[in-house]
Amino acid sequence: RKEVEQDPGPFNVPEGATVAFNCTYSNSASQSFFWYRQDCRKEPKLLMSVYSSGNEDGRFTAQLNRASQYISLLIRDSKLSDSATYLCVVNPSGGGADGLTFGKGTHLIIQP
């Protein structure tokens, strides 16, 4: 089993809809979880961290399910500008930055 797995998509979603996708991780000792966003031909940028209690930032909600070893990202009222690839990032060691493991990304396309 790969360390971090994501459905590559693409997810084609109409503007205004709600979309959610998950990311599974294999190391049960993982302690840090993040979602990054990457626009086409651009560098990845941090979207949000994922806390044990779940967290929300505007239209975006991230959740962690330790029992089933997955994190999720939910986007409400999707905008055209949300079209991007969303990278799941897990730090298996819970420590140094060298341990960050990136998923291959989920491609989201918001359609007008």
Added chain:
Amino acid sequence: DAGITQSPRYKITETGRQVTLMCHQTWSHSYMFWYRQDLGHGLRLIYYSAAADITDKGEVPDGYVVSRSKTENFPLTLESATRSQTSVYFCASVGLTSVSNTGELFFGEGSRLTVL
């Protein structure tokens, strides 16, 4: 302006040639990284550095060499480029404790390398 910059942004070279990709950051971040991104593989860590004169291998180090003589610079050298090294290369940096608190790696804009 503060930030992390990579050069060149685009490079075409031939098999067997030496290529150096430059990375420069102005935040005095202790950690710096080189990743490559390929279709079907996502981001893979090539080398990283925890501080000046300290470097270590990542997941895919073969065929690459790095150095870190100054905190702000982290060049990546392909000593004898191969076609399989055609990729997009991203440099990133993070402060000593930032990643455990925020997970925020700061990436450069990428260097797109084609090896013919």
